[in-house]
Amino acid sequence: xxxxxxxxxxxxxxxxxxxxxxxxxxxxxxxxxxxxxxxxxxxxxxxxxxxxxxxxxxxxxxxxxxxxxxxxxxxxxxxxxxxxxxxxxxxxxxxxxxxxxxxxxxxxxxxxxxxxxxxxxxxxxxxxxxxxxxxxxxxxxxxxxxxxxxxxxxxxxxxxxxxxxxxxxxxxxxxxxxxxxxxxxxxxxxxxxxxxxxxxxxxxxxxxxxxxxxxxxxxxxxxxxxxxxxxxxxxxxxxxxxxxxxxxxxxxxxxxxxxxxxxxxxxxxxxxxxxxxxxxxxxxxxxxxxxxxxxxxxxxxxxxxxxxxxxxxxxxxxxxxxxxxxxxxxxxxxxxxxxxxxxxxxxxxxxxxxxxxxxxxxxxxxxxxxxxxxxxxxxxxxxxxxxxxxxxxxxxxxxxxxxxxxxxxxxxxxxxxxxxxxxxxxxxxxxxxxxxxxxxxxxxxxxxxxxxxxxxxxxxxxxxxxxxxxxxxxxxxxxxxxxxxxxxx
Amino acid sequence: xxxxxxxxxxxxxxxxxxxxxxxxxxxxxxxxxxxxxxxxxxxxxxxxxxxxxxxxxxxxxxxxxxxxxxxxxxxxxxxxxxxxxxxxxxxxxxxxxxxxxxxxxxxxxxxxxxxxxxxxxxxxxxxxxxxxxxxxxxxxxxxxxxxxxxxxxxxxxxxxxxxxxxxxxxxxxxxxxxxxxxxxxxxxxxxxxxxxxxxxxxxxxxxxxxxxxxxxxxxxxxxxxxxxxxxxxxxxxxxxxxxxxxxxxxxxxxxxxxxxxxxxxxxxxxxxxxxxxxxxxxxxxxxxxxxxxxxxxxxxxxxxxxxxxxxxxxxxxxxxxxxxxxxxxxxxxxxxxxxxxxxxxxxxxxxxxxxxxxxxxxxxxxxxxxxxxxxxxxxxxxxxxxxxxxxxxxxxxxxxxxxxxxxxxxxxxxxxxxxxxxxxxxxxxxxxxxxxxxxxxxxxxxxxxxxxxxxxxxxxxxxxxxxxxxxxxxxxxxxxxxxxxxxxx
Numbered sequence: 010x011x012x013x014x015x016x017x018x019x020x021x022x023x024x025x026x027x028x029x030x031x032x033x034x035x036x037x038x039x040x041x042x043x044x045x046x047x048x049x050x051x052x053x054x055x056x057x058x059x060x061x062x063x064x065x066x067x068x069x070x071x072x073x074x075x076x077x078x079x080x081x082x083x084x085x086x087x088x089x090x091x092x093x094x095x096x097x098x099x100x101x102x103x104x105x106x107x108x109x110x111x112x113x114x115x116x117x118x119x120x121x122x123x124x125x126x127x128x129x130x131x132x133x134x135x136x137x138x139x140x141x142x143x144x145x146x147x148x149x150x151x152x153x154x155x156x157x158x159x160x161x162x163x164x165x166x167x168x169x170x171x172x173x174x175x176x177x178x179x180x181x182x183x184x185x186x187x188x189x190x191x192x193x194x195x196x197x198x199x200x201x202x203x204x205x206x207x208x209x210x211x212x213x214x215x216x217x218x219x220x221x222x223x224x225x226x227x228x229x230x231x232x233x234x235x236x237x238x239x240x241x242x243x244x245x246x247x248x249x250x251x252x253x254x255x256x257x258x259x260x261x262x263x264x265x266x267x268x269x270x271x272x273x274x275x276x277x278x279x280x281x282x283x284x285x286x287x288x289x290x291x292x293x294x295x296x297x298x299x300x301x302x303x304x305x306x307x308x309x310x311x312x313x314x315x316x317x318x319x320x321x322x323x324x325x326x327x328x329x330x331x332x333x334x335x336x337x338x339x340x341x342x343x344x345x346x347x348x349x350x351x352x353x354x355x356x357x358x359x360x361x362x363x364x365x366x367x368x369x370x371x372x373x374x375x376x377x378x379x380x381x382x383x384x385x386x387x388x389x390x391x392x393x394x395x396x397x398x399x400x401x402x403x404x405x406x407x408x409x410x411x412x413x414x415x416x417x418x419x420x421x422x423x424x425x426x427x428x429x430x431x432x433x434x435x436x437x438x439x440x441x442x443x444x445x446x447x448x449x450x451x452x453x454x455x456x457x458x459x460x461x462x463x464x465x466x467x468x469x470x471x472x473x474x475x476x477x478x479x480x481x482x483x484x485x486x487x488x489x490x491x492x493x494x495x496x497x498x
Numbered sequence: 499x500x501x502x503x504x505x506x507x508x509x510x511x512x513x514x515x516x517x518x519x520x521x522x523x524x525x526x527x528x529x530x531x532x533x534x535x536x537x538x539x540x541x542x543x544x545x546x547x548x549x550x551x552x553x554x555x556x557x558x559x560x561x562x563x564x565x566x567x568x569x570x571x572x573x574x575x576x577x578x579x580x581x582x583x584x585x586x587x588x589x590x591x592x593x594x595x596x597x598x599x600x601x602x603x604x605x606x607x608x609x610x611x612x613x614x615x616x617x618x619x620x621x622x623x624x625x626x627x628x629x630x631x632x633x634x635x636x637x638x639x640x641x642x643x644x645x646x647x648x649x650x651x652x653x654x655x656x657x658x659x660x661x662x663x664x665x666x667x668x669x670x671x672x673x674x675x676x677x678x679x680x681x682x683x684x685x686x687x688x689x690x691x692x693x694x695x696x697x698x699x700x701x702x703x704x705x706x707x708x709x710x711x712x713x714x715x716x717x718x719x720x721x722x723x724x725x726x727x728x729x730x731x732x733x734x735x736x737x738x739x740x741x742x743x744x745x746x747x748x749x750x751x752x753x754x755x756x757x758x759x760x761x762x763x764x765x766x767x768x769x770x771x772x773x774x775x776x777x778x779x780x781x782x783x784x785x786x787x788x789x790x791x792x793x794x795x796x797x798x799x800x801x802x803x804x805x806x807x808x809x810x811x812x813x814x815x816x817x818x819x820x821x822x823x824x825x826x827x828x829x830x831x832x833x834x835x836x837x838x839x840x841x842x843x844x845x846x847x848x849x850x851x852x853x854x855x856x857x858x859x860x861x862x863x864x865x866x867x868x869x870x871x872x873x874x875x876x877x878x879x880x881x882x883x884x885x886x887x888x889x890x891x892x893x894x895x896x897x898x899x900x901x902x903x904x905x906x907x908x909x910x911x912x913x914x915x916x917x918x919x920x921x922x923x924x925x926x927x928x929x930x931x932x933x934x935x936x937x938x939x940x941x942x943x944x945x946x947x948x949x950x951x952x953x954x955x956x957x958x959x960x961x962x963x964x965x966x967x968x969x970x971x972x973x974x975x976x977x978x979x980x981x982x983x984x985x986x987x
Binding site for chain 1: 499502503504506507634638699700701703704705706722725726729730732733735736737738739740741742743744745746747749875878
């Protein structure tokens, strides 16, 4: 793209000045409309060192109220970030609905640096795929993603760096990498160019900014922002195609075909097995930690199916410094204002840690689908989005163990009634539980579809038959142990 | 994509049957809604020989009223089609708003065949770019583009072909190429796979159909069609991002800066020059014909600027067997129902021929913009779409000469009054001309923007100062001659 790039002629000073005033005013006006439209705007600045990414952001945000934007400067990842998936630190920064996030370099710079360090071939392709999915998931979910590449030629870069280096006060602004880049301008240019071409999609296209003249650069950015924001606001509730599944699927039984009878264990065997398996899991946890394998265990299932007790039997065996349980209720306002996977991305474990999710992202295709909390297009698209999310985790090296805790309708009624009649357990039962129970059949349809469409080879569903809770606990422990042993080799 | 493709498990017969009934009924219902929504649906079937493209189309269309669909079987291009740009025969077939076109193989098959004949490197990239632009232009302009690839393995293909070949009645259905393909299955698979990956965009994604079982294949196609049609109908008047110009632009003066005074020629000189230049142009026309260079000359300009007379001085010099003049009025209903460039694509000359357009596709950013015949998003996007269109023509080898015929407001008034007062010329002046004249200033803004944004290096605008019509005619002839000489080398 850079190779075939044709910068527009710079207009005369007067024209630049007039258009700047107009564009600034327009952006100022638009910020309130963005808020009304609940449009989240992610503005990514990439480009050459010393091309003025930071200073351009500085000028743009003068036109926006500080309540409505955040600026994130992403330099090298921290030690903590290095222990998460590549996209973690970027996903974390996505704006809330109605607000801006400006990123002073992001996943492009990091990827191009990685290319210089040898990222190539299949690994490069995988990275590009993952970035394209990330950006597509954002735009599919209503985000406006604006990608600017600030372009200066080698001579201009050299001059700017010399100016900065000659002044004690600005010396710090030239990073080691910037100098290296300047010395290897052509090589870097090739990598940039390939990256730009590989990630130039019609829903999140690149805008190359001629950054030699600062006012002209600001104008290009402002006018592009304004024009794209105006377009995006015309598209409230825009639907997008449902993509074909591309991941290997494991065939799942329908819930009604799952045999529940006879799936039980007697007390003595249970106690002995529990002890034996928990000891084993505890040992494995150490190895997981040492080998830095991230582990994600998720629970979904009917109300009163016994998720809580099941989870407890797993976590009892683990070292508290190495795991976390995330109970997932309905999202907080700041969570609801973002991509629905945001609150899960931000709760991912470090490598070597175990995260247990008590209810999960699959709420999208169950409660959100049935209660109309998202559009039909949203939940239909979500199967693929969640398979992509888990693919990201699996490629990162995570072990993903997904449990569906299964009981029949009668068992649920019995447990509900027990809870109701037992003062110690009354807190566990709410009107909502009864309301959900009335929708059992609708839920069953949704759960069946979910199991069919999201049981991938790298993150299959496991059914825990839980009419006898003890049976389900032993089965869960065995599956976790088996999966960890597989991963540890 | 094929390499990593994971076919879904085929459901049980009963389920297939039930889902087929449901999907057929749904498609039947949807055809009327498509009509109401004015949604144009282009369904492209690509895939292996003997994979059942034609027979699947045959089953699908049973659910649609014949008034609402067309099937186009595109085998090898005809001699006539070979003399047009690659996309010509495909663009011709795009459906009207509210209707379906089914294509039994199209630009994928042709491109993959070309790859086997040596299409590679830069030329391959150019072809892919051009295909992606074509598909993006369709989806940006509200088309639903559904792309199916019918997949069967080598063994299945061999068996099917043998069956067809063993029966005199079906022998004809196996093309020479299909046999070759079967013998070179692996090689072809690689080419298909690369093409699928290169053209798998989020607005026109590929759906790979597991085509081994015919009913299952039909079901996959039907369900994908239904789901995508439903999504598309939710998006009436969807806006799309305005892409950055990527083509080299030539700097143009504003209309107000064009010097009109003194641009005149005296009668004797005019006559002599006219004779000399027309003779020269006539000679060049022969060379254009022999060398098979396609030539496209376009005229835009103010009412009464003298376009007609100017065109006549060009065509007088040409052999009538080698040129056509296309007067462009407001579009007919069947034209308005399609992509706005369709009526120009279908009027492209054969190579070696000259097409003169009296008014053009630039109506999109002038009259359609000012009269609100298209949305703001439509005309803002059109600059790039027209640059892309002309790039396509230029890459094909066409000489593109674009004239803007310029006069001032007073000259127009004088000519309007003359026409009004002269019984022989009264037919040339209408109320609409007077109405347009009132919008002179708005038009001037639009024309200036058009000249700035669509004067590309490969198809620049030429200004014809036409207060003295004779001057403008001589200038036009000189420019045409110069451009043809350049092209003929």
